[in-house]
Amino acid sequence: MDIDQTRPSTPLRVGILPIAEFAVMSYAATVEPLRAANLLAGAPLYEVVHIGQGRASVPSSGAAEVCTQAQVGDVLKLDMLFVIAGGELRTHSDPSLYRWLSRMGRQGTQLAGVSGGPLILARAGLMAGRRMTVHWEYAEALAERAPELLLERTLYVIDRDRMTCAGGTAPLDMMHALIARQHGAGFARRVSDWFMHTDIRPAVGPQRAGLVERVGSHNAAILDAVEAMDNHIADPLDLTQLAGIAGLSARQLNRLFADHLGQTVMRYYRVLRLERAQSLLRNSTLPLTQIALATGFASSSHFSQAYLAQFGHAPSSYR
Numbered sequence: 001m002d003i004d005q006t007r008p009s010t011p012l013r014v015g016i017l018p019i020a021e022f023a024v025m026s027y028a029a030t031v032e033p034l035r036a037a038n039l040l041a042g043a044p045l046y047e048v049v050h051i052g053q054g055r056a057s058v059p060s061s062g063a064a065e066v067c068t069q070a071q072v073g074d075v076l077k078l079d080m081l082f083v084i085a086g087g088e089l090r091t092h093s094d095p096s097l098y099r100w101l102s103r104m105g106r107q108g109t110q111l112a113g114v115s116g117g118p119l120i121l122a123r124a125g126l127m128a129g130r131r132m133t134v135h136w137e138y139a140e141a142l143a144e145r146a147p148e149l150l151l152e153r154t155l156y157v158i159d160r161d162r163m164t165c166a167g168g169t170a171p172l173d174m175m176h177a178l179i180a181r182q183h184g185a186g187f188a189r190r191v192s193d194w195f196m197h198t199d200i201r202p203a204v205g206p207q208r209a210g211l212v213e214r215v216g217s218h219n220a221a222i223l224d225a226v227e228a229m230d231n232h233i234a235d236p237l238d239l240t241q242l243a244g245i246a247g248l249s250a251r252q253l254n255r256l257f258a259d260h261l262g263q264t265v266m267r268y269y270r271v272l273r274l275e276r277a278q279s280l281l282r283n284s285t286l287p288l289t290q291i292a293l294a295t296g297f298a299s300s301s302h303f304s305q306a307y308l309a310q311f312g313h314a315p316s317s318y319r
Contacts, residue, residue, distance in 0.1 A: 012080065013049065013078050014082070017072070018060070019083065020087075027084050029169055033172065033192075034046040036191050040187070040194065050068045056068060083112065085113075098120075105161070108161075110162070112165070113165070117167075121162070128148075132150060132162065155201055173203070177228070181228065224246045226268075226272075242269075273297075274307055278307075
């Protein structure tokens with residue numbers, strides 16, 4: 001048993017909200033890792049609650065249906081809520097659903113969208129100032145309709161209290177990242193191995209090989225740490241958390257980064273976040289304050305000082 005026993009033992013309560021005509025692949029790739037984590041841990045790490053919209057079961061795009069234990073509008077205490085959608089969403093409009101999702105967000109639930117789910121979160125006004133992704137089928141229309149959104153063409157994005165995922169098999173990669181953060185990289189690998197999902201892809205690229213090329217190292221602990229950094233740009237992890245994900249002590253991880261990359265862990269992380277901020281400056285009209293928050297800086301002044309120190313000019317002059 002290599003699950004990190006220092007992590008909280010109380011099960012996380014996870015809501016699953018499948019929208020009628022959802023894709024079974026996206027649903028299974030989101031839910032099954034949670035079931036496998038419970039099985040492999042021999043303990044309930046995740047308590048899953050399926051939520052419907054006034055019906056006892058929700059039909060998928062095929063023959064399968066998902067039975068529900070709660071309904072939209074109910075008062076629920078959830079740690080995370082995944083909206084899984086597919087099919088025809090161009091004209092989707094459901095004000096009562098949007099209001100309920102907003103209420104869940106206000107009470108502290110981390111909101112996630114899978115496949116077409118991010119589009120629903122965006123329609124509910126819940127993705128403003130947050131980086132996000134969506135299935136390619138919806139991306140072009142969403143970008144046209146809401147050009148202010150920080151839309152990326154990546155597998156998944158975790159930005160503070162929002163998670164978005166392109167669907168298909170990509171949720172397997174996103175759930176690996178979540179389980180690694182909550183219970184350690186070693187345990188997350190066991191969960192992925194359960195599904196013969198051995199080639200874990202980072203959020204920003206299609207394959208791990210791309211991460212190796214970008215980082216310039218094949219060291220597994222370094223790659224685990226950098227992948228965690230990629231997944232937590234807006235809500236930076238501290239050195240102890242990164243070391244825990246990599247399965248090392250903070251001192252060991254710093255030594256590896258110094259030997260292989262020539263800089264400390266947190267220095268590497270800061271540059272990574274500043275490069276992401278530079279991309280937002282180039283590709284969006286977002287105010288500096290929002291860019292600062294989206295890349296993990298406490299204020300626009302703190303961001304501007306760090307940016308000036310790294311690039312030699314102020315972010316406002318770059319834009």
